[in-house]
Amino acid sequence: MEKHILQELAAIVAPMPVLAAPEEMLVYECDGHTLDKAPPSAVVFPSTTEQVVAVVKLANKYSLPFVARGAGTGLSGGALALDNGIVIEMCRMNKILEIDYVNQRAVVQPGLVNLHLSLAVADAGYYYAPDPSSQGSCTIGGNVAENSGGPHTLKYGVTTNHVLGLEVVLPDGAVVHFGGPTLDTPGYDLTGLFVGSEGTFGIVTKVTVRLLRKPQAWKTILAFFPSVDAASSAVSGIIGAGIIPGALEMMDNLAIQAVEGAIQAGLPLDADALVLIELDGIADGMEEDAARIAAICQQHGCQGVRIAKDEAERALLWKGRKEAFGAVGRLSPNYYTHDGVIPRTRLPEALRRLQQISTTYGLRIANVFHAGDGNLHPLVLYDERDTEEVKRVLQAGEAILRTCVDLGGVLSGEHGIGLEKKNCMPWLFTDDDLEIMYRLRQIFNPQQLCNPGKVIPLRGRCRCGAVTAEDTVTPAVQEAVAAALEGAHVHT
Amino acid sequence: MSTLEGLATALESVVGSAHLLTNAAVVEYAIDGVLPTMVVLPADEGQIAEVLRLASEHQATVFPRGGGSHACMGQTPSRVDLVLSMQGLQRQLAYEPADLTMTVQAGMRVVELQRMLGDRGQFLALDPPVTATTTLGGVVATNVSGPRRLLYGTVRDVLLGVAVMTIDGKRTKAGGRVVKNVTGYDLNKLYIGSLGTLAIIVELTCKLHPLPPGELTLSIGCADEVALAPMLQTLLQLPLRLNSLELLNAAACETLATHADLSLVETKYMFIARVEGTPAVTQSQAQRLTEALRHLPLTRPASVHAWNAAEQERLWSTLGELTRGTSGPDAALDCMVVKVSLLTSALPAFCQDVQETAAHFDTPWLLIAHAGSGIAYVCIPVPNPEAPDVERLLASLQALEECVARCQGRRVVERAPVAVKQECQVWGPPSDDFALMCAIKASFDPQHRLNPGRFLGGL
Numbered sequence: 002m003e004k005h006i007l008q009e010l011a012a013i014v015a016p017m018p019v020l021a022a023p024e025e026m027l028v029y030e031c032d033g034h035t036l037d038k039a040p041p042s043a044v045v046f047p048s049t050t051e052q053v054v055a056v057v058k059l060a061n062k063y064s065l066p067f068v069a070r071g072a073g074t075g076l077s078g079g080a081l082a083l084d085n086g087i088v089i090e091m092c093r094m095n096k097i098l099e100i101d102y103v104n105q106r107a108v109v110q111p112g113l114v115n116l117h118l119s120l121a122v123a124d125a126g127y128y129y130a131p132d133p134s135s136q137g138s139c140t141i142g143g144n145v146a147e148n149s150g151g152p153h154t155l156k157y158g159v160t161t162n163h164v165l166g167l168e169v170v171l172p173d174g175a176v177v178h179f180g181g182p183t184l185d186t187p188g189y190d191l192t193g194l195f196v197g198s199e200g201t202f203g204i205v206t207k208v209t210v211r212l213l214r215k216p217q218a219w220k221t222i223l224a225f226f227p228s229v230d231a232a233s234s235a236v237s238g239i240i241g242a243g244i245i246p247g248a249l250e251m252m253d254n255l256a257i258q259a260v261e262g263a264i265q266a267g268l269p270l271d272a273d274a275l276v277l278i279e280l281d282g283i284a285d286g287m288e289e290d291a292a293r294i295a296a297i298c299q300q301h302g303c304q305g306v307r308i309a310k311d312e313a314e315r316a317l318l319w320k321g322r323k324e325a326f327g328a329v330g331r332l333s334p335n336y337y338t339h340d341g342v343i344p345r346t347r348l349p350e351a352l353r354r355l356q357q358i359s360t361t362y363g364l365r366i367a368n369v370f371h372a373g374d375g376n377l378h379p380l381v382l383y384d385e386r387d388t389e390e391v392k393r394v395l396q397a398g399e400a401i402l403r404t405c406v407d408l409g410g411v412l413s414g415e416h417g418i419g420l421e422k423k424n425c426m427p428w429l430f431t432d433d434d435l436e437i438m439y440r441l442r443q444i445f446n447p448q449q450l451c452n453p454g455k456v457i458p459l460r461g462r463c464r465c466g467a468v469t470a471e472d473t474v475t476p477a478v479q480e481a482v483a484a485a486l487e488g489a490h491v492h493t
Numbered sequence: 494m495s496t497l498e499g500l501a502t503a504l505e506s507v508v509g510s511a512h513l514l515t516n517a518a519v520v521e522y523a524i525d526g527v528l529p530t531m532v533v534l535p536a537d538e539g540q541i542a543e544v545l546r547l548a549s550e551h552q553a554t555v556f557p558r559g560g561g562s563h564a565c566m567g568q569t570p571s572r573v574d575l576v577l578s579m580q581g582l583q584r585q586l587a588y589e590p591a592d593l594t595m596t597v598q599a600g601m602r603v604v605e606l607q608r609m610l611g612d613r614g615q616f617l618a619l620d621p622p623v624t625a626t627t628t629l630g631g632v633v634a635t636n637v638s639g640p641r642r643l644l645y646g647t648v649r650d651v652l653l654g655v656a657v658m659t660i661d662g663k664r665t666k667a668g669g670r671v672v673k674n675v676t677g678y679d680l681n682k683l684y685i686g687s688l689g690t691l692a693i694i695v696e697l698t699c700k701l702h703p704l705p706p707g708e709l710t711l712s713i714g715c716a717d718e719v720a721l722a723p724m725l726q727t728l729l730q731l732p733l734r735l736n737s738l739e740l741l742n743a744a745a746c747e748t749l750a751t752h753a754d755l756s757l758v759e760t761k762y763m764f765i766a767r768v769e770g771t772p773a774v775t776q777s778q779a780q781r782l783t784e785a786l787r788h789l790p791l792t793r794p795a796s797v798h799a800w801n802a803a804e805q806e807r808l809w810s811t812l813g814e815l816t817r818g819t820s821g822p823d824a825a826l827d828c829m830v831v832k833v834s835l836l837t838s839a840l841p842a843f844c845q846d847v848q849e850t851a852a853h854f855d856t857p858w859l860l861i862a863h864a865g866s867g868i869a870y871v872c873i874p875v876p877n878p879e880a881p882d883v884e885r886l887l888a889s890l891q892a893l894e895e896c897v898a899r900c901q902g903r904r905v906v907e908r909a910p911v912a913v914k915q916e917c918q919v920w921g922p923p924s925d926d927f928a929l930m931c932a933i934k935a936s937f938d939p940q941h942r943l944n945p946g947r948f949l950g951g952l
Contacts (some may be wrong), residue, residue, distance in 0.1 A: 183834040193682025217732035243703030286774040374673040378718040
């Protein structure tokens, strides 16, 4: 980056330094999706909305691409700065600005770590519901961009169900407000449209979230099954009986082995599948529901049921689930994960097909997933030093996503499309569907400087090529949009 | 007009003469008294696409319509060329009970849908006030909601996927048929509550819920304003499976008692709470609730009454009718309905302010609030709907707006006589995000032919 631009950037965020040395850029060359890498030209750490505005305006002045970044835990390459863009690292804007228990709201800055919010309100009996497995490090702003989920979304919904209002710096530097502290704001639901736009519609600088009362009681149940099929039908049986647990998670044998090796939770290594069920809510009736769940598991041939006796055992059971990805690291140097979603009833078939994919490509696949929502998380094990194996991993990943789509599902339940899966979008969406998404992005982000090269593929391309932002809008699209805007009835 | 005559002929060849109304029958489809030139009732998506292409050719304005139960929402249109009725698209397309998801055509009637799901022990967790003809597409387009939103949320919390027909007759979709999905931009949210101004919603996929094993409705009297805040907070913070919590003023209680044929005690305010669970669980919740209220330091103790199943049903359906602005035999009660959004904490002060303000007017104002969500419906009776006293109603509205402003809320006039609507911005003033909304509208409907002039700021 040219020196005078660096100086201008430094003047905006002073006294914070601007990082630009090549070795400093290594940290920012990828996020949790490590198969694609692109070093930025500079990294800035704004502390205020005004500084974000100034950085964005500067980027516009010099036509430099930019991307906001939270903790970099994203799993689809959403925070990569393509074309040597500027990374706007939001971690310094990590304050809780307001907590309003009476109205069950909080206003926070985007760099706030997800778990820190729940921790801050815990003593008063509240929490913030979306709980991605990375909640100890991921930020609320990143969650807004990705519309993050977590194990408890089955009952409580994902980020979009808990965000009430946003302050956003648009890609041209204008500041706007969506939604608000009250509900049912008239007009189009731009809060809902913005959440999950993967950083391509602007940079969020303030978030109003809903806080929930902590459940009065929990009951955490672990059931072991001799086969994935039996476990899957037990899951369907529980839901079919009208019970919606707070969480309903599943692990296959490979994952069980990894977790048990890592944390010694006393899991039976001979079980082919494990289902973790957590009831939460009011204490009344919970014992009865737990007994019904145990009976349903028995009916589907479970080998054993364990009910957490106390908070310590509950924490241990959850530790196994939340750290499963890390534990898989014991099995191989690297793993690649997808998070395609299928209708819950297709789980047995999906897992059989994953097994076939494992055999076909000669790769081990461990499964740790949100069974209640049909949200798969196959972990394909590999060694990144083996370039031939890396190729097979990518092919297996594609085959997994194909399977999800074939079974009536979608490409991603919570990780987002980002750079990783954008070229698979045409499997689900027609050109006309994608055209509407293009146009919306064009409205928010007409210069395509804000996180370019993400979410939507170039037409006619089927596979990720070199990492560039070349799919900035084509002249044809620009023309269509200009035509669409011509003669528009714009009231001011 | 000659071009529209050409349109009628062309439309007739698409849908058949039985599905095109150009005569006196169009009167049933009038929007705020404005008669449509024609009404088309397509039978499938293909016909809708063709209708839209023909409408484009003839530069006709298009007004999508479900069952018409909420057609009073929005600003009065200046001219209605073509009403596009969705009544012909009522098919269920996919229903997998074990997945708790369902896909239907947008013209599916809500009442029928719930009956069908109820047979399988499930329901769609939306309970806006509906009529026999209200369609799911209409509910999504207007984003109407009901008391159960306290526990289950609104349309944005249950809609998984949507297919629309754009103004140029192209079918596009967003979302999917699974319960969790971040594949592409979340256009579902954009179509919800867009009042038919962006595209014609043709197909919807929704998340379903198991029917609760039982419900218990309790009414809780509240003798004075000072008790409102502590009672409200207590009710919201107790460990209950509370799916509804309504707050009514005395005028609303009285009307409810009459129209639902219930003997409600006379009280200044009344909370109506509904808990769910097995009979044993609802009973224990009722006890906990009664106990907690007894411990509040109130000057007059709160009276709690539990309603039986038949009474509950009358109570909730009448409450719904009241928030829609009509109730009683032959719609004997006709109200101007103003929906107010405010923070729950501001609700007690708002209630008091409304009481004092209403005292200056000759008819009592009904106030019915979804108390846990900060949504209040203020219903101002219109004594003679055929010849309303417009000045009086405008004065009432202005006085109410001042209450709303004092409580930092926002308001939407959901129902009012046309002459009143013509004198006010029914959606209130737009905010700093309005330029983006205009750009979105322009990209979907550049010629401004979909439900023109009816939505916020003329979107």
